[in-house]
Amino acid sequence: MTALQNPLRDGWSLIVKRECATCAMIVPVIARLARELSALTVYTQDDPSFPEGVDSVDDSDLAASWHADIDTVPTLILRRDGAEVSRTAGWVRQEWRELTGIADLGADLPEFRPGCGSMSVDPDIVDKLRVRFGGEILHARKIEIADAEDEFEAMFARGYTDGLPVVPPTPERVMRMLAGTTRDPQEVVAIAPPDLVELTIEKIAINAVMAGCLPEYFPWVVAALEAICTDGFNMHGVLATTMPVGPVLVCNGPGTRKINMNSGVNALGQGNRANLTIGRAVQLTIRNVGGGRPGEVDRAAHGNPGKLSFCFAEDELGSPFTSLSVARGFDPSQNTVTAFTGEGPRCVVDQLARQPDQLAQTFAACLRTVHHPKLPFAFDAMLVIGPEHARVFAEAKWGRERLLTEINDRLQLPGSEIVRGAGGMAEGVQEAFKDAVLPKFRPGGLLLVHAGGSAGLFSAIIGGWASGALGSDPVTKVVSS
Amino acid sequence: MTNRVVLDPTSERQLATRELLARPKSIVDQTVGLLDISKARGDVFLTQLESRLVAAGAKVLRFRKPTFTKPAPVDLRHEIATKCTLVIEALAD
Numbered sequence: 001m002t003a004l005q006n007p008l009r010d011g012w013s014l015i016v017k018r019e020c021a022t023c024a025m026i027v028p029v030i031a032r033l034a035r036e037l038s039a040l041t042v043y044t045q046d047d048p049s050f051p052e053g054v055d056s057v058d059d060s061d062l063a064a065s066w067h068a069d070i071d072t073v074p075t076l077i078l079r080r081d082g083a084e085v086s087r088t089a090g091w092v093r094q095e096w097r098e099l100t101g102i103a104d105l106g107a108d109l110p111e112f113r114p115g116c117g118s119m120s121v122d123p124d125i126v127d128k129l130r131v132r133f134g135g136e137i138l139h140a141r142k143i144e145i146a147d148a149e150d151e152f153e154a155m156f157a158r159g160y161t162d163g164l165p166v167v168p169p170t171p172e173r174v175m176r177m178l179a180g181t182t183r184d185p186q187e188v189v190a191i192a193p194p195d196l197v198e199l200t201i202e203k204i205a206i207n208a209v210m211a212g213c214l215p216e217y218f219p220w221v222v223a224a225l226e227a228i229c230t231d232g233f234n235m236h237g238v239l240a241t242t243m244p245v246g247p248v249l250v251c252n253g254p255g256t257r258k259i260n261m262n263s264g265v266n267a268l269g270q271g272n273r274a275n276l277t278i279g280r281a282v283q284l285t286i287r288n289v290g291g292g293r294p295g296e297v298d299r300a301a302h303g304n305p306g307k308l309s310f311c312f313a314e315d316e317l318g319s320p321f322t323s324l325s326v327a328r329g330f331d332p333s334q335n336t337v338t339a340f341t342g343e344g345p346r347c348v349v350d351q352l353a354r355q356p357d358q359l360a361q362t363f364a365a366c367l368r369t370v371h372h373p374k375l376p377f378a379f380d381a382m383l384v385i386g387p388e389h390a391r392v393f394a395e396a397k398w399g400r401e402r403l404l405t406e407i408n409d410r411l412q413l414p415g416s417e418i419v420r421g422a423g424g425m426a427e428g429v430q431e432a433f434k435d436a437v438l439p440k441f442r443p444g445g446l447l448l449v450h451a452g453g454s455a456g457l458f459s460a461i462i463g464g465w466a467s468g469a470l471g472s473d474p475v476t477k478v479v480s481s
Numbered sequence: 482m483t484n485r486v487v488l489d490p491t492s493e494r495q496l497a498t499r500e501l502l503a504r505p506k507s508i509v510d511q512t513v514g515l516l517d518i519s520k521a522r523g524d525v526f527l528t529q530l531e532s533r534l535v536a537a538g539a540k541v542l543r544f545r546k547p548t549f550t551k552p553a554p555v556d557l558r559h560e561i562a563t564k565c566t567l568v569i570e571a572l573a574d
Contacts, residue, residue: 141489151485160490168487197492206490237550288490471550 007064008084011039012100013077015059015070018050020116022091023074027051029096029106037100045073045119065120066133072115076100090115127172130179135171137178137185140202142171155210160288162280162308166210177205180215181222182481189222190229192290193236194297199225203289204281210288211281211309216259217274220337221281223479224249224311227339228282232473238341238465239292244304245465248342248382249279249311250449252325253335255479261313265453268312268345268384268460279309304344312451318387319450320394327400327448328476335479340382340447341472342462350389351457356396359389360403363459364410368440370463374418374428376438380445380464380474383407386452389459400448411440442467447474505566509538514565518549523571530569539567 014030016023033040034054041057044050045065048058059065068077072089078099079085088095091113097105120129131138145154151168155161167173178185178201185202192199201222208221228235228247238245251261262272270276286292294303316323316332325336348366353359363383370381385393393403415436420428429438445467452458465471505511513534515527531541544561546553553561561568 138488141493142486143489145485145487151487155487168485169490170485170487174488192492195492195494197494202488203490203492206488210490231551234550236552237548241550284490289492291492466550470548 008068008077008079009039009041010079010082011041012037013041013043013064013068013079014074015043015045015065015068015077015118016051016056016074017045017116017119018047020073022113022115023051025109025113026074026091026106029109030054032102032105033100036102061132062120062125062129063133065118066129070118071121073118074115075118127176130175131171134175138171138174138202139186139200140174140206159293160210160284162284162287164308166284167212169206169209173209174202174205177209177213177215177218178202180218181205183222190226192225192229192286193292194239195291197289197291199229199285199289204285207285207288208277208281211284212273212277213281214259214273214277217278217281219479219481220251220255220259220274220278220335221285223335223337223477224278224282224339225285227337227475227477228286230475233339233341233475234472235286235290235292236297237471239286239298241465241471242299242301243465244300244302244343245341245463246304246307246310247279247282248306248340248462249282250324250338250340250382251278251311251313251336252316252323252330252338253479254333255335256313256316263313263315263451267315267451267453268310275311275313276309279306279311282311283307283309306342306344310342314449315387315451318454320390321385321400321403321448321450324447324449325476328474330476330478336476337479338447338474338476340380340462340474341465342382343464345384345460345462348383348389348459348461349457353457354392356393356398356403357406359392360406361410364407366461367407367446368411368413370440370461372427374413374422374425376413376418376429376440377442377445378466380441380447380467382447382449382462382464384449384451384460384462386456386459387450387454388457390450404446404448407446408439408441412437413440507538508534508567510540511567512540512542512565514542514544514561514568516553516561516568516570517543517545518553518571519546520549520571527569527571530571 030051031053042054043059043064044056045059075089076099077087086099088099093106093111145151152165155166183201187201188198190199204222208218259274261274292298314323324338326332330336350359350362367381371379415433418428419431419434517523517527534541
C-alpha cells in the first residue's frame with residue numbers, strides 16, 4: 001500500500017520536522033549538506049520554514065513521507081536511477097558520513113541520537129493518510145450519513161446489523177482492517193451463499209470492522225469464510241434449515257495465542273474480543289454480502305444465540321489429546337479454522353467418575369440424546385472436553401483415538417430401542433431396522449476438542465446437523481496472511 | 482460531524498426483475514414438473530398431486546434434487562425449464 005508513487009527524486013532526500021529535537025540538533029549538518037550536495041531535497045513535515053536558511057519542500061500533507069515509508073525523522077535517503085540505494089534513520093554519525101561521502105560531517109555532534117516518530121505514522125492521523133494515499137483500492141459504494149443522523153442508528157435503519165450495534169465501517173477503519181492482510185482487496189475468496197455473490201476481501205473487511213475485529217483477526221475471518229463457503233460445509237443449507245444451527249468455528253495453532261483468543265475459562269462464552277468478533281464478522285458477512293437473513297433464507301424455527309457468534313480456540317498446550325486440526329491432517333505449527341455446523345452447547349456433568357471407562361460411559365449416555373435419543377447416524381456432534389475431565393483420560397493414558405473408539409463402541413444402538421413407537425415415542429427409525437444395530441454417529445462424525453476452565457468436572461456437547469453429503473461436513477482451512 | 486461516510490457492507494447487486502408468465506387458461510395438455518426436494522414423505526405428497534393432475538388432463542414429469550439442503554443443480558433447473566410449462570415443488574414433510 002505504501003511506496004506506490006514514491007515522489008522522491010534521485011540524489012539525497014532528508015525528511016525532518018521542527019518538533020523533533022534530533023532534527024533541531026542537526027540543523028548545522030543540514031545547512032552544510034545543502035551547501036555541498038546539489039542533489040539534496042529537504043522535506044519538512046510540520047513547518048516549511050524549518051530548517052532556517054534551507055530551501056525545503058513543504059510536506060505538511062505528508063505525501064512524500066507516506067510514500068517513502070518514513071517512520072522516523074530525521075531520515076536520510078539516497079536514490080540512484082529511480083531506486084533507493086540506502087537510508088538511515090535518526091542521527092547515526094557514521095552512517096550519515098558514509099551516505100553523504102563527507103568524512104568529517106557532524107564532528108561536533110554526538111555519535112548517535114535516536115530520531116522521533118514521523119508524523120506519517122502518528123496513530124491519530126495514519127488512518128486518514130491510508131485512505132488519502134491508498135483509498136483508491138476501495139471499490140465499495142460510499143454511503144453518506146446525514147448530519148442529523150446517528151451513525152449507529154443509521155446502521156440499524158439500513159438493515160446492516162445482527163440486532164446489536166455495529167462499528168460504522170468508515171473508509172479509515174476499513175483501510176486499517178485491510179492492513180491485517182497482504183491480499184488484494186478485490187480478490188474474490190469465495191462465492192457467498194445464499195445469493196451466490198462474489199465475496200471480496202474488501203467486503204469481508206467492511207463487515208469485520210462492523211463486527212469489532214482488530215486487523216490481526218482479519219486472516220482468521222477470511223479463513224472461516226473460505227471454510228463455510230464450500231460445497232462440503234454447505235452454508236446455504238445451514239442457513240435455510242429449520243434446525244437451530246450455525247457455523248461453530250474452532251481455531252487451532254500458535255496464532256490463537258498471538259491474538260489472545262480464549263481457550264480457557266468461559267471459552268464458549270462472552271468476554272473475549274477475538275473469539276466474539278471473528279465469529280460475528282463471519283455471520284455479518286453472510287448476512288450482508290450473502291444475503292442470509294433470518295426470516296428470509298434463514299428459516300430456523302428457534303435459532304440459537306451462537307448464531308451471533310460462535311468461535312473459540314482449542315486449548316492445545318494443556319491438552320492430553322492430539323488437537324482437532326492435527327487429527328484432521330494439519331501440522332501443529334499451522335493456524336487453522338475448522339468450521340462445524342452446530343447448535344448451542346449443553347453441559348455434561350460427571351463429578352464422580354475417576355476412571356476413563358466411567359467417564360466414556362457418561363459421554364456416550366449424553367451424546368446419545370443429541371437431537372433425539374432414538375435418532376442414529378444422521379447428526380454429527382462435537383464434544384468439548386474440559387481440562388478436569390481430560391485429566392481422567394490423561395492419567396489412564398487414553399488418547400484421542402482410544403476415547404473416540406470407546407465412546408462410539410458405547411453408542412451402537414439396538415434397533416428394538418429406537419424403532420418408531422419404542423419407549424412410547426413416535427420418533428425413531430423405520431420398523432425394518434428393529435433387528436439391526438445402528439451407530440449414533442457416522443465414522444468421523446464425533447469431533448473432539450479440548451477447551452474450558454481448569455476447575456469444573458464438566459464438558460460440553462455441541463449437537464450437529466444433517467451430516468455428510470446430505471447436509472454438512474466439517475471443513476478446515478489454513479489461515480494465511 | 483459532517484461528510485461522514487461509511488462503506489456499503491452488502492453485495493450491492495441489483496436484482497433482475499422478471500415478470501410472471503401469464504396464467505394458463507387450462508391445465509389440459511400442460512406439462513407439469515413435480516420437483517421432489519428429497520425431504521421425507523415429499524414423494525407421497527407429489528404422488529397424490531400427480532394422480533390429480535393427470536386426471537385433470539395434464540402431463541406430469543417427476544424430478545428430484547439430490548438433497549434438500551442444497552439448491553437444485555443447474556442442469557436439473559435447466560431440464561425442468563426446457564421440458565415443463567409449469568412446476569410444483571414439494572418443500573417439506
